[in-house]
Amino acid sequence: MLARLPKNLPGGVSLILPFLFICFSFSPVLSQGIEAEVDTLDPAVPDSELVVAAPVTSLIASDYKYDNGEVIELSWVPSIDDQLVGGNVIGYSLYRSENDGEPTLIAELLPGVNNYTDEGLSRLSTYRYTILTLTVNHETPSTMTAPITPEREWINFDKKYLFLIALIIGGSVMFFIETARRGKKLFVRKIAGLEAVDDAVGRATEMGRPILFIPGILDMDDVQTLAGLTILGRISRIIADYDTKIFMPVSRSLVMTAGRETIKAAYQAAGRPEKYSDDMVSYVTDEQFGYVAAVDGIMVREKPATVFLLGAFFAESLILAETGNYIGAIQIAGTARPAQLPFFIAACDFTLIGEELFAASAYLSDEPKALGSLKGQDVGKALAMVIIVVGVLAITIGQAWHVDFMMSLVDTLTNIFSTK
Amino acid sequence: MRRQIPLFITFFVGTLLIFSVFIPPMETWGEDFTLFFDIIAVFAFFLGGGNLMRVHFNKLTRRKQDWTYSIVTLAGFFFMLVLGLLKIGNPGGIAASVTAEGSWFQTMFNDVLNPLQSTMYALLAFFVASASYRAFRAKNREATILLVAAFIILLGRTPFGMYLTAWVPESFSVLQIPNLAIWIMNSPNLAGQRAIIIGIGLGVVSMSMRLILGIERTYLGDDSG
Amino acid sequence: MEHFALWLAAFLTLGIVSFLYKDNPWYKLCEAIFVGLSAGYWFVVLFWDNIYGKFWVGVFPLEEFDEAGREITAEPDYWLFVGAALGILMLMRLVPNIGWISRWPLAFIVGSTAGLYLINYFSSNMMRQVQGTIVPLFGAGYDASAYAIVGNIVVAVGTFAGLVYFFFSKEHRGVFGGTAKVGVFFLMLTFGASFGYTVMSRMSLLIGRMDFLLGDWLGMIK
Numbered sequence: 012m013l014a015r016l017p018k019n020l021p022g023g024v025s026l027i028l029p030f031l032f033i034c035f036s037f038s039p040v041l042s043q044g045i046e047a048e049v050d051t052l053d054p055a056v057p058d059s060e061l062v063v064a065a066p067v068t069s070l071i072a073s074d075y076k077y078d079n080g081e082v083i084e085l086s087w088v089p090s091i092d093d094q095l096v097g098g099n100v101i102g103y104s105l106y107r108s109e110n111d112g113e114p115t116l117i118a119e120l121l122p123g124v125n126n127y128t129d130e131g132l133s134r135l136s137t138y139r140y141t142i143l144t145l146t147v148n149h150e151t152p153s154t155m156t157a158p159i160t161p162e163r164e165w166i167n168f169d170k171k172y173l174f175l176i177a178l179i180i181g182g183s184v185m186f187f188i189e190t191a192r193r194g195k196k197l198f199v200r201k202i203a204g205l206e207a208v209d210d211a212v213g214r215a216t217e218m219g220r221p222i223l224f225i226p227g228i229l230d231m232d233d234v235q236t237l238a239g240l241t242i243l244g245r246i247s248r249i250i251a252d253y254d255t256k257i258f259m260p261v262s263r264s265l266v267m268t269a270g271r272e273t274i275k276a277a278y279q280a281a282g283r284p285e286k287y288s289d290d291m292v293s294y295v296t297d298e299q300f301g302y303v304a305a306v307d308g309i310m311v312r313e314k315p316a317t318v319f320l321l322g323a324f325f326a327e328s329l330i331l332a333e334t335g336n337y338i339g340a341i342q343i344a345g346t347a348r349p350a351q352l353p354f355f356i357a358a359c360d361f362t363l364i365g366e367e368l369f370a371a372s373a374y375l376s377d378e379p380k381a382l383g384s385l386k387g388q389d390v391g392k393a394l395a396m397v398i399i400v401v402g403v404l405a406i407t408i409g410q411a412w413h414v415d416f417m418m419s420l421v422d423t424l425t426n427i428f429s430t431k
Numbered sequence: 432m433r434r435q436i437p438l439f440i441t442f443f444v445g446t447l448l449i450f451s452v453f454i455p456p457m458e459t460w461g462e463d464f465t466l467f468f469d470i471i472a473v474f475a476f477f478l479g480g481g482n483l484m485r486v487h488f489n490k491l492t493r494r495k496q497d498w499t500y501s502i503v504t505l506a507g508f509f510f511m512l513v514l515g516l517l518k519i520g521n522p523g524g525i526a527a528s529v530t531a532e533g534s535w536f537q538t539m540f541n542d543v544l545n546p547l548q549s550t551m552y553a554l555l556a557f558f559v560a561s562a563s564y565r566a567f568r569a570k571n572r573e574a575t576i577l578l579v580a581a582f583i584i585l586l587g588r589t590p591f592g593m594y595l596t597a598w599v600p601e602s603f604s605v606l607q608i609p610n611l612a613i614w615i616m617n618s619p620n621l622a623g624q625r626a627i628i629i630g631i632g633l634g635v636v637s638m639s640m641r642l643i644l645g646i647e648r649t650y651l652g653d654d655s656g
Numbered sequence: 657m658e659h660f661a662l663w664l665a666a667f668l669t670l671g672i673v674s675f676l677y678k679d680n681p682w683y684k685l686c687e688a689i690f691v692g693l694s695a696g697y698w699f700v701v702l703f704w705d706n707i708y709g710k711f712w713v714g715v716f717p718l719e720e721f722d723e724a725g726r727e728i729t730a731e732p733d734y735w736l737f738v739g740a741a742l743g744i745l746m747l748m749r750l751v752p753n754i755g756w757i758s759r760w761p762l763a764f765i766v767g768s769t770a771g772l773y774l775i776n777y778f779s780s781n782m783m784r785q786v787q788g789t790i791v792p793l794f795g796a797g798y799d800a801s802a803y804a805i806v807g808n809i810v811v812a813v814g815t816f817a818g819l820v821y822f823f824f825s826k827e828h829r830g831v832f833g834g835t836a837k838v839g840v841f842f843l844m845l846t847f848g849a850s851f852g853y854t855v856m857s858r859m860s861l862l863i864g865r866m867d868f869l870l871g872d873w874l875g876m877i878k
Contacts, residue, residue, distance in 0.1 A: 079459075181640060185640070232465065234639065237642065237650070241641075244650070264472070264475040264480070265472055267479055267482060269650045271652075272651060294480070295483070298548070300551035304547070326552060330555060347634070349624055353581075356577065357563070364627065364630075380646050381641060384637045385637065388637040395633075
């Protein structure tokens with residue numbers, strides 16, 4: 012049987028007991044007890060041929076900080092016989108006992124390993140751990156850890172700086188939104204791709220040809236799709252005013268629903284609800300290249316004058332953009348996927364690069380509040396730029412001339428911006 | 432009210448998930464909500480699939496241009512639904528995975544969908560060539576920079592790049608095309624990527640806040656419902 | 657059967673490639689097959705994965721036992737009914753007078769996407785990248801080669817200038833405009849590098865299909 016420790020002991024006893032426990036657990040009696048429990052010894056091997064390794068030492072189980080009480084971290088010093096050259100340890104077996112029950116094997120570890128994170132535990136149970144050091148024909152148990160119960164923390168203080176910086180930037184966005192709401196005029200520079208939206212819609216109207224809007228191939232759970240839809244909202248207003256034909260083939264059913272709501276709202280706002288039709292948005296298929304095959308077909312058959320490619324795109328970006336180019340459409344594209352941006356730049360007339368995609372709807376909006384959010388975004392950029400300049404200079408000077416102050420500044424910055 | 436309730440839902444759920452990141456007992460809520468999304472998306476497919484059927488039935492019944500192809504689309508759609516939902520021709524029966532090897536459903540994927548996907552994907556080779564040609568013809572400074580960088584990286588990944596600049600002395604080895612390509616990838620490319628990625632991070636913060644605060648709400652439609 | 661599959665694959669492959677010449681009935685047929693089959697395929701896969709695999713099995717877990725024969729069946733997760741309820745609300749769109757209720761699940765999705773992305777993107781895109789840029793220009797022990805020093809300077813200056821380009825609050829004029837132009841230079845280099853890096857992999861896709869047509873199908877190459 013495993014040695015059991017009483018749960019509530021007077022202070023002095025609780026200090027002595029672990030010591031006694033450690034000494035005792037090294038005794039052959041207890042070792043045999045554990046070995047018998049986990050059925051480790053091979054009786055067919057004579058004692059003289061046994062390859063015996065020293066046990067792992069300093070096995071410590073500690074509660075993982077800032078979780079929901081489901082994780083315990085274990086660390087230990089590997090067996091002194093765990094050596095690359097001349098060692099005889101072939102691995103470790105980690106056993107866990109729940110509520111002083113029978114120990115069960117939870118992991119088999121390679122030589123050299125000195126820590127383990129035990130996940131998926133219950134904060135209503137207590138746990139104890141032991142490790143068997145394995146040789147080719149023998150297993151040496153370590154001491155058993157003291158009982159431990161994983162604890163739940165309500166606030167993750169590891170993320171305090173993330174919270175703080177997010178608060179500063181989120182606060183700036185709110186501040187500028189509020190400033191704009193109070194009527195203060197905010198300056199935002201011209202963004203070429205967005206300045207071209209009016210002309211692009213006007214061109215389609217003049218030519219009597221439709222506009223094709225492609226919101227990417229991801230669903231509503233991607234923020235780029237949401238960005239594409241918010242821009243669709245602004246473009247639809249212009250389209251409704253000009254009474255231009257729009258067609259939006261989509262690869263996700265939810266995007267179809269949201270797209271219809273968006274366009275319908277624009278027609279309603281323009282006072283032309285009768286001009287709206289559900290046929291403006293239609294579902295094709297969830298399959299990436301099946302969707303591309305269909306959209307390519309639509310492009311060459313319907314010959315839209317303007318193509319908007321705004322959302323999340325993958326390999327299909329170039330196929331779509333080149334086909335649009337081939338039919339002579341004006342193309343305005345935007346995505347936050349850096350790998351696809353070069354293809355849009357090569358094949359489209361205007362490209363919204365990353366951040367510009369998210370800023371577009373605010374830029375096109377006639378609502379000052381939306382514009383205010385862009386200012387808040389700039390505060391974040393300014394902060395990033397200052398930190399980069401200060402950080403790079405501090406670490407360069409600090410290391411070159413061994414300036415402790417600079418190095419502690421770097422440590423602070425690195426600590427603040429590290430994300431666990 | 433028809434707009435107020437959805438706006439409140441967006442605000443409530445959005446705010447909850449922002450704070451969930453900092454509260455360990457709520458840390459898994461994001462995953463749970465993603466699970467909800469997966470379930471909603473399948474229900475939504477009834478709308479999407481229904482729309483697909485409606486569009487092609489309309490084309491068929493009104494004998495619109497290319498209506499004959501709509502027969503093929505509809506037949507293919509129903510065929511896969513029947514094969515997959517009833518698991519017809521699945522060696523393991525109804526209990527087996529629908530995509531089990533040897534099932535008729537998976538065979539359709541392997542023999543029909545797979546070649547279609549691969550070929551559509553392979554068309555990119557032609558489109559990359561035409562896009563490169565266009566970039567080559569562009570006469571502005573930005574396009575030239577893009578093209579030169581692309582050319583160096585392209586050559587740097589082929590033995591030809593090594594062959595071309597093998598004569599460069601070892602002390603100037605950085606100018607050998609493969610090394611230059613590595614340097615471009617690790618330095619200027621990294622800088623550009625970083626600027627784009629940081630910008631995206633901030634853009635997402637700003638846009639998410641506009642959505643949560645209800646400043647962006649066009650996706651919710653008009654008030655009339 | 658295998659022979660038929662090979663010819664079918666070749667027929668479909670050439671049908672898709674024919675689009676490069678111009679839109680034609682062969683391509684239209686392949687497109688129709690592609691759209692119909694793939695839409696059905698994905699619905700079936702999503703149905704079994706999500707409705708059965710995630711919802712049904714989540715609410716009514718399958719009995720499971722470990723190696724020792726002990727029952728390790730998961731606890732039922734009744735919260736999944738929230739997802740199903742939202743899904744059903746989505747279908748209210750089909751009911752004329754209460755179609756507006758379908759906006760609730762939409763609002764839920766938009767709210768959760770915005771909430772999840774806000775902190776995740778901020779943490780991984782902004783915080784981590786800023787931290788990654790804080791590197792000593794002359795190497796850790798003032799021992800970097802000229803090659804590395806130039807590289808480090810380029811990374812720091814390029815990131816800074818790139819951020820200046822994205823600044824919305826100030827017109828790109830004067831020193832600020834000059835820095836933004838440097839930013840554009842870096843962005844174009846980045847796009848060029850990505851472009852060049854991808855070209856080869858795209859070519860290999862074509863080679864793969866050629867290999868199928870000339871090797872597997874026609875047997876011209878072994």
